Amino acid sequence: MLTHMKLAAPVSATALIVGCAGRAAEQSAGTLEDRAAVTEVRTKYQAAYNAGDAAAIAALFGDDAVSLPDHHGPLQGRGAILKYFQDTFAQYNAAMTIVPGDTDVSGSLAHEHGTYTIKVTPKAGGDTVADDGKYVMILKRGPDGAWKIHHDMDNSNRMPQTGGEGERH
DSSP, X not given: OHHHHHHHHHHHHHHHHHHHHHHHHHHHHOOHHHHHHHHHHHHHHHHHHHHXXXXXXXXXXXXXXXXXXXXXXXXXXXXXXXXXXXXXXXXXXXXXXXXXXXXXXXXXXXXXXXXXXXXXXXXXXXXXXXXXXXXXXXXXXXXXXXXXXXXXXXXEXXXXXXXXXXXXX
């Protein structure tokens, strides 16, 4: 009996762990609707960026969002994010392609990481600069059910330009 109990405890514990892990995996995968909503936010972001539409980008962020763009200080709140993109698009035409790597949804939070490529051309004239890098995005579902970007961060795979060639966005 004691041997049977010693064997039963690890088997029961293993079954409990496997069962919980299965439920955790289901939660982290999110529903198809949630994953589609995250994809929609990413798609709208890329389209707005390529159109130079700062207001459409800012609308994808929550009121209290934080953005951490490469080679720039933190942006706190939707207003600061809007101003950053207005300033950027006043100076540059840009074309970006985003390639998601992994997207997970758990409850009211989602996170994604991936890569991007970008080409930026100064409106005042000058050479087009190409860049590539990676990003992390955290989204939060609001009380209305809408997914908004809560935090995002991107960084280049390349070293910053030097020698007075100007700031890169």
